[in-house]
Amino acid sequence: MGVNMQALTSRLKQVDRRKMSFIERLYLVAIFKGMMITFMHMFKKKPTINYPEKTRPFSPVFRGLHILNRDEEGRENCTACGLCAVACPAEAITMEAAERQTGEENLYREEKYAAKYEINMLRCIFCGLCEEACPKDAIYLSETFAPADYQRKQFIYNKGELLIPHPKEDPEAYKKALGNRVKRESIN
Numbered sequence: 001m002g003v004n005m006q007a008l009t010s011r012l013k014q015v016d017r018r019k020m021s022f023i024e025r026l027y028l029v030a031i032f033k034g035m036m037i038t039f040m041h042m043f044k045k046k047p048t049i050n051y052p053e054k055t056r057p058f059s060p061v062f063r064g065l066h067i068l069n070r071d072e073e074g075r076e077n078c079t080a081c082g083l084c085a086v087a088c089p090a091e092a093i094t095m096e097a098a099e100r101q102t103g104e105e106n107l108y109r110e111e112k113y114a115a116k117y118e119i120n121m122l123r124c125i126f127c128g129l130c131e132e133a134c135p136k137d138a139i140y141l142s143e144t145f146a147p148a149d150y151q152r153k154q155f156i157y158n159k160g161e162l163l164i165p166h167p168k169e170d171p172e173a174y175k176k177a178l179g180n181r182v183k184r185e186s187i188n
């Protein structure tokens with residue numbers, strides 16, 4: 001059963017089993033050494049941040065919670081074509097299509113729209129294929145993530161939760177929801 005520990009790590013340290021002296025048994029030197037290490041850390045740069053007051057910047061390729069997009073007039077972009085659901089490898093998207101009625105042109109950009117649109121975030125693997133499949137720029141993955149919850153049903157996000165705020169009725173919330181997407185698009 002002789003396992004060669006030396007081969008497993010370069011930080012192996014032999015345990016010192018000699019009898020401790022009186023001074024060592026007082027542990028004052030060891031405590032002082034420990035306090036010095038703590039004290040030295042007070043002057044080092046903190047590796048932690050005060051989350052949630054502060055957040056770290058996301059990677060430019062981060063894929064988070066989905067947003068159902070509107071155009072600049074606030075009309076829903078989605079035409080309920082179902083391409084995102086077909087492209088989804090996790091079968092996380094379900095939707096129901098409806099015909100746009102006369103007088104609803106200010107609500108929906110296309111003649112068909114998603115009356116129901118749901119994403120099961122417990123199934124989703126945040127691959128971004130739904131965004132790539134969409135021909136209408138109607139869905140994209142944002143820089144936020146689904147908050148934790150105690151109930152599984154809370155992770156099924158409906159259209160109301162996914163839809164971006166109206167750009168004219170709530171421009172502040174719209175801008176916030178867009179996040180760095182504006183910057184990324186201007187780079188492209």
Ligand code: SF4
Nearest residue numbers: 088124125127128130
């Ligand atoms: S990110 Fe991927 S897994 Fe999630 S809903 Fe879109 S296609 Fe499906």
Ligand code: SF4
Nearest residue numbers: 078079081082084134
């Ligand atoms: S989000 Fe895009 S791909 Fe999905 S149903 Fe709507 S228009 Fe089609």
